[in-house]
Amino acid sequence: MSKTHVTTVVNDDPVEFLTDPSTTLLDALRDHLGLTGAKEGCGSGDCGACSVIVDGRLVCACLMLAPEAEGRRIETIEGMAQGGALHPLQQKFLEHAALQCGFCTPGILVAAKALLAENPDPSETEVRYYLAGNLCRCTGYDKVVRAVMDAAADLRQVRRA
Amino acid sequence: MTGVLEKPAAAELKVVGTRPIRPDGVDKVTGRAQYGADYVMPGMLFGRIKRSPHAHARIVSIDTKKARALAGVKAVITAADLPNLASEEYEAGEGGGDLRDLSLNVMARGKALYEGHAVAAVAAISPVIAEAALDLIEVKYEPLPHVIDVEAAMAPDAPVLHERMFTQGLPEASSKPSNISRVNKLGRGDLEAGFAEADVVVEGRYVTKGVHQGYIEPHACLASFSEDGQSTVWSSSQGQFMVRTYCSKLLDLEAANIRVIPAEIGGGFGGKTTVYLEPLALALSRLSGRPVKMVMSREEVFRATGPTSGAVIEVKLGAKRDGTITAADIVLKYQAGAFAGSPVGAGSMTAMACYNIPNVAITGYDVVTNTPKVAAYRAPGAPISAFGVESAIDELALKLEMDPIDIRVKNGVASGMQAVYGPTYNSIAYLDTLEAIRKSEHYAAPLGPNQGRGLAVGFWFNIGGESSGAVHINDDGSAVVVTANPDIGGSRASMAMMAAEVLGLPVEQVRPVVGDTTAIGFSGLTGGSRVTFATGMAVTRAAEKVVEDLRRRAALTWDTAVENVAWENGQAVCLDPAKDVKPLTLKQLAARSGRTGGPISGEVSLTAQGAGPGFAVHLCDVEIDRETGHVKIVRYTAAQDVGRAIHPSYVEGQIQGGVAQGVGWALNEEYIYDKDGRMENPGFLDYRVPVASDLPMIDAIMIETAPNPRHPFGAKGVGEVPIVPPLAAVANAVRSALGVRFHELPMSPPKIRAALDAQG
Numbered sequence: 001m002s003k004t005h006v007t008t009v010v011n012d013d014p015v016e017f018l019t020d021p022s023t024t025l026l027d028a029l030r031d032h033l034g035l036t037g038a039k040e041g042c043g044s045g046d047c048g049a050c051s052v053i054v055d056g057r058l059v060c061a062c063l064m065l066a067p068e069a070e071g072r073r074i075e076t077i078e079g080m081a082q083g084g085a086l087h088p089l090q091q092k093f094l095e096h097a098a099l100q101c102g103f104c105t106p107g108i109l110v111a112a113k114a115l116l117a118e119n120p121d122p123s124e125t126e127v128r129y130y131l132a133g134n135l136c137r138c139t140g141y142d143k144v145v146r147a148v149m150d151a152a153a154d155l156r157q158v159r160r161a
Numbered sequence: 162m163t164g165v166l167e168k169p170a171a172a173e174l175k176v177v178g179t180r181p182i183r184p185d186g187v188d189k190v191t192g193r194a195q196y197g198a199d200y201v202m203p204g205m206l207f208g209r210i211k212r213s214p215h216a217h218a219r220i221v222s223i224d225t226k227k228a229r230a231l232a233g234v235k236a237v238i239t240a241a242d243l244p245n246l247a248s249e250e251y252e253a254g255e256g257g258g259d260l261r262d263l264s265l266n267v268m269a270r271g272k273a274l275y276e277g278h279a280v281a282a283v284a285a286i287s288p289v290i291a292e293a294a295l296d297l298i299e300v301k302y303e304p305l306p307h308v309i310d311v312e313a314a315m316a317p318d319a320p321v322l323h324e325r326m327f328t329q330g331l332p333e334a335s336s337k338p339s340n341i342s343r344v345n346k347l348g349r350g351d352l353e354a355g356f357a358e359a360d361v362v363v364e365g366r367y368v369t370k371g372v373h374q375g376y377i378e379p380h381a382c383l384a385s386f387s388e389d390g391q392s393t394v395w396s397s398s399q400g401q402f403m404v405r406t407y408c409s410k411l412l413d414l415e416a417a418n419i420r421v422i423p424a425e426i427g428g429g430f431g432g433k434t435t436v437y438l439e440p441l442a443l444a445l446s447r448l449s450g451r452p453v454k455m456v457m458s459r460e461e462v463f464r465a466t467g468p469t470s471g472a473v474i475e476v477k478l479g480a481k482r483d484g485t486i487t488a489a490d491i492v493l494k495y496q497a498g499a500f501a502g503s504p505v506g507a508g509s510m511t512a513m514a515c516y517n518i519p520n521v522a523i524t525g526y527d528v529v530t531n532t533p534k535v536a537a538y539r540a541p542g543a544p545i546s547a548f549g550v551e552s553a554i555d556e557l558a559l560k561l562e563m564d565p566i567d568i569r570v571k572n573g574v575a576s577g578m579q580a581v582y583g584p585t586y587n588s589i590a591y592l593d594t595l596e597a598i599r600k601s602e603h604y605a606a607p608l609g610p611n612q613g614r615g616l617a618v619g620f621w622f623n624i625g626g627e628s629s630g631a632v633h634i635n636d637d638g639s640a641v642v643v644t645a646n647p648d649i650g651g652s653r654a655s656m657a658m659m660a661a662e663v664l665g666l667p668v669e670q671v672r673p674v675v676g677d678t679t680a681i682g683f684s685g686l687t688g689g690s691r692v693t694f695a696t697g698m699a700v701t702r703a704a705e706k707v708v709e710d711l712r713r714r715a716a717l718t719w720d721t722a723v724e725n726v727a728w729e730n731g732q733a734v735c736l737d738p739a740k741d742v743k744p745l746t747l748k749q750l751a752a753r754s755g756r757t758g759g760p761i762s763g764e765v766s767l768t769a770q771g772a773g774p775g776f777a778v779h780l781c782d783v784e785i786d787r788e789t790g791h792v793k794i795v796r797y798t799a800a801q802d803v804g805r806a807i808h809p810s811y812v813e814g815q816i817q818g819g820v821a822q823g824v825g826w827a828l829n830e831e832y833i834y835d836k837d838g839r840m841e842n843p844g845f846l847d848y849r850v851p852v853a854s855d856l857p858m859i860d861a862i863m864i865e866t867a868p869n870p871r872h873p874f875g876a877k878g879v880g881e882v883p884i885v886p887p888l889a890a891v892a893n894a895v896r897s898a899l900g901v902r903f904h905e906l907p908m909s910p911p912k913i914r915a916a917l918d919a920q921g
Contacts, residue, residue, distance in 0.1 A: 020289070036199040037192020039427070041377040042459040046845035049377055077192035090190040094182045097810035100650040100818065102189030103196060103378045103427025128853040135845060137375050137428050138650060139814055140821030141853040 008069040010035070011079025019066040026050045028066035029076060037077035037106045041135065048134030051107035052076050058114035077106035080113065089113060089151040098147035100138035108134045112148045120156055124149065176662040177874050180810045183654040184673055189425075197381030197397030197424045198456045205383070206235055208445050208455035209291040211281040211298050212465065213273030216307035216531040216838025217320060220271055220300060223281055227297040233290035235449035237298070239281045240270035242444060244413045251410070262500035264411050266534045267440055273302065274322055274499035275531050276839045277464030284445040284453045307531040307838040311496045312473055314340040314530045322499065322529045340529045342501035347509050347582060348522040355488025355520025359479025363556040367549040368905040369888070370831035371471040371496060374538050375822070375850050378427020379462045384442035385452035390418050392443055397424040399433040399647055400686035405678050411440040422677040426647045430822070431537030432467045434688050463843035468832060469538035470495040470503045474549030484563050486572045488520040489513055493546055495527060498534040503527045504542030510582035511885070512546035514620035515591060515776065516572045521581050531838050537688060540621040540881035544823060544888050548906065551617035551889030555896065565616040565893075566599045576867070590802040590867035591776040597800040597862050598778045612784045612795060613898025619777045619885025623878030624689035625769030629682035630699030632660055632707050634761035638748030640664060642673040644696050645684035650818075650880065651811035652692045656700050658807055659874060663704035665731030666747065682766040690878025693807055694869070695769035701873040706763030714757040715745045771871030775882035776802040779820065781890040785898050787917055790910035792828055792895060794855065800862035804869040804877030816861040816883045823887025825851045829907050
C-alpha cells in the first residue's frame with residue numbers, strides 16, 4: 001500500500017507526514033507526530049477521549065482519516081496551554097478536582113474549549129449536553145461541569161476587562 | 162486501648178483536610194501523562210490476539226504455519242508455548258483465585274469457554290500485518306452447547322464447563338460435575354422462629370445483568386524481554402507487583418528478573434486487578450527478541466475482560482408491626498464467568514451488614530457460565546445483594562407505612578454490635594449518616610409530577626493489607642514520597658498531604674511518585690479502598706521515622722538529649738532550658754545531613770490492620786417520561802461515613818463517581834447476548850454508560866463523626882461503598898414514581914414503557 005503525503009497545521013506548527021490512507025487522524029497524531037494527549041477509548045466515536053478541533057470544529061480524531069487533515073488547522077490538547085501558562089479551563093479542572101484517572105480529561109478539555117468558543121455563557125444543561133459525547137467513568141461529571149462553568153465565568157470577565 | 166492512637170483534632174491539622182491541587186494534575190490536563198498505550202520503544206512490535214468466536218467449543222487444532230510465514234510476523238504463540246500450570250491458590254487483595262484458571266483465562270487450552278477467549282497471539286512489525294496474521298491462523302473448533310444465564314447454568318442438565326468441577330460446600334461431597342463451584346452459607350439465630358415472630362413478611366426475586374467496569378482506557382502494555390532473561394514491562398494496572406507476580410507465575414520466570422513500571426492508569430474500578438496482556442506480550446517478546454506492545458480494542462475489553470456477575474437475588478424478610486425486623490432469608494446466585502470465583506462471598510457478607518437482625522440465613526452460589534471470567538468491580542458483589550435487600554426493605558417500609566429512614570434506624574447497626582458476617586463494629590457512623598440524609602434539605606423537598614424518591618443504604622468492608630512507603634529528604638529540605646500504588650483517583654495528593662502534615666512542610670514541597678517494582682518494597686494492589694488507609698499509614702510512619710531522625714540530628718547538633726528536641730512546624734525546637742539556641746529548620750538540617758549521619762530517609766513496610774468499614778446512605782429523585790419510558794435522575798444526595806477526609810475534593814469525587822456508575826447499572830448497562838452466546842453490544846454506543854446529560858449534580862455529604870482509630874489521621878476507605886446503594890435507590894425512586902416495583906435491572910426505557918402499558 002503506497003503512502004499518502006499529508007501537509008497540515010497542528011497547534012500552529014506546520015507539519016508533514018507520510019501515512020497509509022486508511023490511518024485515522026488519531027493514529028497519525030499519536031504514532032506519526034508523537035502527540036499522545038488524545039486517547040483512544042473506543043475507536044468508534046462514542047467516548048470522545050480523542051477529541052480535537054479541526055478548522056474550529058470539534059471532532060473525534062478516531063473518526064477522521066489522516067489524509068483528510070490535508071490543508072486543515074488542527075488543535076489538540078498539547079496546544080492548549082500557551083507560553084508556559086495553563087488555559088483557564090485547565091486551571092479550573094485542577095482547582096475543582098475535575099479529574100480522577102485523567103484519561104478522558106484531554107478530550108473533555110478540548111470539547112469544553114470548543115463549547116466556550118461557541119457559547120461563552122453556557123447554562124449547566126448546555127454544558128452537560130455539549131459534553132455528552134465525552135465519557136468519564138470516574139467523576140460522575142459533577143466537578144467537570146462546575147469547572148467548565150467556572151472557567152467560562154472567568155473567561156467572560158477577561159473578555160469584559 | 163492498645164494499638165489505638167490519639168487522633169489530632171481537626172483544628173490542629175494544617176494540610177490534612179485541605180484541598181490542594183493534585184501534584185500529578187498538570188501532566189493530566191496538558192496531555193503529558195503517559196498511560197499504557199503511550200509508551201514506545203525502538204524496534205517495537207505490535208501484538209494482537211486471536212479470539213474464539215464461540216461461547217463454548219473444544220479446540221481441535223490450531224495451525225499457525227501460514228501466519229508464521231507471513232512477511233513481518235515475528236512470533237506466534239498458543240497455549241502450547243506457555244507453561245501448563247497445576248492448580249494453585251493465590252491471594253491478591255480483592256482478587257485471588259486459582260493460578261491455573263488465570264493461566265487458562267489468559268490463553269485457552271483445549272477448550273474455549275467464552276466468546277472472546279484468547280486462543281493464539283501474534284507479534285508483527287505493524288498492526289496491519291499482525292491483524293492479517295490473525296486471519297491466517299487456522300483454528301478448528303468443535304462447538305459445544307453453551308450456557309449464559311446463571312440459573313440455567315445451575316440446572317442439572319446444563320452444559321458443563323469444567324468436567325472436574327464438583328460443588329464445594331455441600332453437606333455431602335458430590336461426584337457429579339456441576340457448574341456450581343461452591344455453595345456458601347452464612348447466618349445466625351433461628352430463621353423459623355424469626356419468621357414466626359413476624360407480623361409482616363415480604364418476599365421478592367431480583368435480577369441483575371452482567372455489567373462492565375467501563376474504564377475508558379483499554380488494557381495496554383509494552384514488554385521487553387532480554388537475552389539474559391531480564392525483562393521490563395510497562396503497563397497500566399492496579400498493581401505493578403500484581404503484574405510481576407502473575408507474569409512470574411504464568412511464565413515460570415524469576416520475580417527478580419521482571420521489572421514492572423507502572424503507567425498512568427485510565428480507570429480500573431477493580432477490572433485492572435488481574436492480567437490479560439502482560440504475560441502474552443512477554444512471551445511474544447521472548448520469542449521474537451523484540452519489545453512487544455499490546456493494546457486492546459474496546460470490543461476486546463467488553464468481550465474478554467471484566468465484567469461483574471449477572472445475578473439472581475431472592476429475599477424474604479419478616480418484621481413486627483413496629484418495624485423490628487425479625488428474620489432475613491437470602492439466596493444469592495452469581496455468575497462467575499468461565500472460571501470459579503464470583504464475588505458472591507462478599508455479596509453474602511455485605512447483604513445484611515447494615516442491619517442488626519437476630520435471625521439471618523444467607524446462601525450464596527458461585528456459578529460458572531460461558532461468559533468472560535468476572536473481575537473485581539468496585540465493592541465486588543455488594544451492589545448486587547444490596548439491590549435485592551434494599552428493594553425488599555423498601556417494600557417492608559411501604560407495607561408497614563414507615564419512613565424509610567425510621568425503619569433503617571430502628572434496625573441499624575452501631576458501634577459495639579456484631580455484624581452478621583462476624584466482627585464487632587467499632588467507631589462506625591452509620592446512624593449519623595442516616596440522620597444526615599434525614600436532615601438534608603433534599604429529604605424534605607417537594608416532588609414534581611411523575612417524580613419519585615428512593616432511599617437505599619450500603620456497606621463495604623474496606624481492606625488494609627501490605628504496603629510500603631518511603632520518604633526522602635532532599636538537600637534543600639524538600640521531600641519525595643515513594644509508594645507503589647498506582648494513582649487512579651488522586652491518591653498521590655493524599656500521600657503527599659499526610660507526609661507534609663507530619664514533616665511540617667507545605668504540601669507543594671512534598672513530591673509523591675509511584676515507583677516501579679525495583680524502587681520500593683512490596684505493596685498490594687490499588688484496590689479494596691485501601692491506599693489512603695494502608696499505604697497512607699506506611700507513608701505516615703515513614704515520615705515519622707524521618708522526624709525521629711531529624712530530632713536526633715538536632716540533638717546531636719545542640720549536644721542535648723533527643724527528648725529535649727521537639728518537632729514543630731517543620732523545625733526542631735530545643736526544649737533544654739540550658740541551651741540558648743534557635744530552632745533548626747528542615748532546610749538547615751537537610752543542608753548539613755552529611756555531617757549528622759548521612760542521607761535523611763525513611764522507608765516503612767507494613768501490613769495495615771483495622772480498615773474501618775464504609776457506610777453509605779443515598780437519596781435519589783427520578784422523573785419518568787411516560788411517553789418514552791426514560792428515567793431521568795433529577796436529584797441525588799449521597800452521605801457517607803468517611804472517617805476523616807484527607808483531601809475532601811477527591812473523597813467527594815469517589816462518592817460522585819460511585820453514584821454515576823451505580824446509576825448506569827440501574828438504568829442502562831447490561832451485557833446482551835444472542836442465542837449463540839455472543840455479546841451483541843460490545844461498544845459504548847450500545848453498552849450505554851451515563852453521560853453528562855444523564856446526571857444532575859451529585860451532592861456528597863462526608864460524615865466525619867467517627868474517625869478510624871487505626872489510621873494516623875482517621876481515614877477510612879471511601880472508594881467502593883458509594884456504588885453499593887444506587888441500584889436500589891434508583892429502583893425505589895422508580896417504585897415511588899410509578900407505583901410499580903422493578904425487580905430486574907436495568908430499568909431501561911422499553912421495560913418502563915412495558916410497565917406503563919400494563920398499568921393502562
